[in-house]
Amino acid sequence: MDKLERQKELIRILNYHRKKYYDEDDNVISDKEYDELYKELEELEKETGFVADNSPTRLVGGSVDKKFLPYKHKQRLYSLDKCQNFEEFLNWEKRTEKQIGSFDYTLEYKYDGLSVNVFYSGGNFVKASTRGDGITGEEITEQIKTVKELPLQIPYKGDIEIQGECIMRLSDFNEYNRTHDKTLKNPRNAAAGALRNLDINITRSRKLSLIFYNIGYSKDRSFSSQLQMYEFIKENGFPSGDFFKVIKDKNILNSELKNIEKERDGLDYLIDGAVIKVNDTALREELGFTDKFPKWAIAYKFEAEEESTVLKDVIWQVSRTGKINPLAILEPIELGGATIKRATLNNYADILKKDIKINSRVFVRRSNDVIPEVTSNAEHFANSVDIKPPDKCPVCKAAVIKKGAFYYCSNTENCAPRIISALAHFASKEAMDIEGLSEKTCELLYNELNVKNFTDIYKLKKEDLLELEGFKDKKAENLIASIKASKNVPLYRFITALGIPTIGKKNAKTLADKFKNLNRLINVKEEELKDLNDFGEIMAKSVAEYFADGKNLQLIKDLSQYLNFIEEESNQGIFSDITVLITGKLNGMSRDKAYEEIKRRGGQTSDTVSKKVNLLIVGEDAGSKLEKAKKLGIRIISQEEFFQMLNQ
Numbered sequence: 001m002d003k004l005e006r007q008k009e010l011i012r013i014l015n016y017h018r019k020k021y022y023d024e025d026d027n028v029i030s031d032k033e034y035d036e037l038y039k040e041l042e043e044l045e046k047e048t049g050f051v052a053d054n055s056p057t058r059l060v061g062g063s064v065d066k067k068f069l070p071y072k073h074k075q076r077l078y079s080l081d082k083c084q085n086f087e088e089f090l091n092w093e094k095r096t097e098k099q100i101g102s103f104d105y106t107l108e109y110k111y112d113g114l115s116v117n118v119f120y121s122g123g124n125f126v127k128a129s130t131r132g133d134g135i136t137g138e139e140i141t142e143q144i145k146t147v148k149e150l151p152l153q154i155p156y157k158g159d160i161e162i163q164g165e166c167i168m169r170l171s172d173f174n175e176y177n178r179t180h181d182k183t184l185k186n187p188r189n190a191a192a193g194a195l196r197n198l199d200i201n202i203t204r205s206r207k208l209s210l211i212f213y214n215i216g217y218s219k220d221r222s223f224s225s226q227l228q229m230y231e232f233i234k235e236n237g238f239p240s241g242d243f244f245k246v247i248k249d250k251n252i253l254n255s256e257l258k259n260i261e262k263e264r265d266g267l268d269y270l271i272d273g274a275v276i277k278v279n280d281t282a283l284r285e286e287l288g289f290t291d292k293f294p295k296w297a298i299a300y301k302f303e304a305e306e307e308s309t310v311l312k313d314v315i316w317q318v319s320r321t322g323k324i325n326p327l328a329i330l331e332p333i334e335l336g337g338a339t340i341k342r343a344t345l346n347n348y349a350d351i352l353k354k355d356i357k358i359n360s361r362v363f364v365r366r367s368n369d370v371i372p373e374v375t376s377n378a379e380h381f382a383n384s385v386d387i388k389p390p391d392k393c394p395v396c397k398a399a400v401i402k403k404g405a406f407y408y409c410s411n412t413e414n415c416a417p418r419i420i421s422a423l424a425h426f427a428s429k430e431a432m433d434i435e436g437l438s439e440k441t442c443e444l445l446y447n448e449l450n451v452k453n454f455t456d457i458y459k460l461k462k463e464d465l466l467e468l469e470g471f472k473d474k475k476a477e478n479l480i481a482s483i484k485a486s487k488n489v490p491l492y493r494f495i496t497a498l499g500i501p502t503i504g505k506k507n508a509k510t511l512a513d514k515f516k517n518l519n520r521l522i523n524v525k526e527e528e529l530k531d532l533n534d535f536g537e538i539m540a541k542s543v544a545e546y547f548a549d550g551k552n553l554q555l556i557k558d559l560s561q562y563l564n565f566i567e568e569e570s571n572q573g574i575f576s577d578i579t580v581l582i583t584g585k586l587n588g589m590s591r592d593k594a595y596e597e598i599k600r601r602g603g604q605t606s607d608t609v610s611k612k613v614n615l616l617i618v619g620e621d622a623g624s625k626l627e628k629a630k631k632l633g634i635r636i637i638s639q640e641e642f643f644q645m646l647n648q
């Protein structure tokens with residue numbers, strides 16, 4: 001195809017998606033796919049030297065919907081130049097330095113929402129608008145008033161326009177989707193669709209949030225730097241960004257960027273990158289603007305976490321508890337440096353809520369090392385078909401039982417994947433810790449040697465193992481040795497190993513601490529369990545039911561013959577059973593070293609804030625983890641306290 005023809009085609013495609021994104025608050029392709037098309041167009045325009053009037057490379061944002069009153073910005077709003085990696089950033093920096101010499105930058109998050117412009121006069125909030133085409137926006141004064149964080153009065157009395165981002169926090173987004181039949185696709189669309197809505201009740205129900213980061217028009221006051229703007233924004237009671245730093249050194253900038261990218265999943269909102277700006281406003285004036293963006297700022301885009309692809313099929317997998325889980329088979333895509341072919345779908349009810357169908361295009365999200373998940377529908381096609389719930393167990397063909405949103409295999413005796421994963425769980429590190437008895441080996445044992453229950457493991461002999469493929473002398477000996485070693489076991493590990501539904505290692509420990517011996521435990525009454533630390537009704541019931549089942553009691557009796565219950569391992573330390581996270585720099589100790597010390601004392605570590613974390617250690621220049629940890633009510637200690645704990 002002729003280059004100009006391709007340009008024309010790209011403009012048509014991009015403008016279609018821009019209309020969807022900016023005007024209809026919807027999207028059918030991911031930001032990454034959009035950015036790739038955009039880049040192709042930009043390059044063609046450079047090559048041919050021709051830029052059409054309607055090219056998105058010269059237009060800001062969307063159009064102005066007639067259903068809103070127009071608002072003429074007192075000062076034009078712009079888009080942002082973009083780079084995808086540090087090398088591209090350095091090119092931008094070189095160009096910029098050529099013009100103004102060396103300079104300090106500021107670093108902020110790039111909030112992934114909808115940009116808004118608010119106007120204040122005489123200390124009162126007057127009007128708010130969307131960015132629109134940058135010159136005129138849509139007035140959304142009443143809509144934005146539903147956001148509790150917006151100050152209606154501010155100390156500053158002059159005429160001033162302040163810009164920020166309207167977002168929906170992930171906690172609010174998830175809560176909304178949990179409590180509504182029709183789910184929202186993603187927080188950005190959800191925020192935009194709610195703010196650009198004439199029904200204020202809808203806007204209010206979405207519980208939107210605001211973050212302000214820039215001052216545009218200001219009649220009587222000038223600002224000498226981004227830092228001054230940031231401080232002004234805070235002092236006047238506006239919600240400001242959680243992250244703001246002035247940086248002089250590009251190596252520090254580089255490591256900060258890496259840190260932000262690593263920690264972004266711990267935030268309660270989406271960011272799609274970071275924004276780097278020239279701090280000094282006098283220097284900014286020298287740099288000026290292009291048609292579309294300021295030359296004094298650039299967005300550093302992170303690796304995409306979301307991508308769209310076609311869902312080819314759904315298969316159902318049986319888990320240890322017999323729960324039958326849906327798994328999406330995808331047209332393979334690259335995401336976060338890996339090829340993704342499969343992704344989880346939570347459960348059947350969720351599939352219906354999200355309107356996900358086979359042969360449709362769906363959005364898939366993968367953050368850090370979490371298992372990829374199908375998050376929403378992108379687009380249905382003529383051949384899209386509904387996903388059917390399992391009508392029988394996909395493996396043993398037994399009938400299914402429906403409990404709430406989930407389906408279970410009714411065959412508790414001999415459904416292969418259930419047995420194999422129960423064996424693997426029994427042998428796992430958390431439980432009996434039988435080295436070399438992986439899920440794969442369990443499968444072999446089940447298929448070839450008819451190992452079906454936990455007791456069968458202890459009946460295995462070296463000769464049996466030698467029959468198995470891949471089992472030579474040494475390997476067989478090792479496995480027999482680790483099976484033998486597992487016989488000396490603390491009670492809590494044994495309880496964990498049983499795989500009582502809803503009971504993990506932590507609860508097993510609570511049970512072991514409380515009842516001390518197996519006999520006491522198996523005679524327990526449901527009432528006694530409810531009073532235990534962290535035990536809800538469901539868990540109490542689950543434990544009571546388990547020990548009321550004669551089959552389980554027989555199994556435990558058989559197993560006990562082989563086992564010798566011991567006191568807990570002695571290398572438990574001050575951090576035993578605590579999951580620890582560090583934020584900020586520690587004096588005189590690297591983070592790696594600190595984590596090593598924690599592990600040596602029985603602790604576990606994490607790199608992101610989540611409910612699993614029990615303790616946050618705060619060093620110097622603590623990041624956003626601190627805020628998040630406070631919100632989650634996680635115990636927080638200083639580095640001094642941490643060092644004291646190490647010395648105990």
Ligand code: AMP
Pocket residue numbers: 061078079080108109110111112114115116131164165213214275299
């Ligand atoms: P784009 O939407 O790709 O044109 O990117 C520019 C937009 O990024 C701006 O219009 C803002 O809405 C948004 N943005 C998010 N965070 C920031 C920030 N910290 N500083 C400036 N703009 C930001």
Ligand code: ZN
Pocket residue numbers: 318393394395396397398409410411415416
């Ligand atoms: Zn089954």
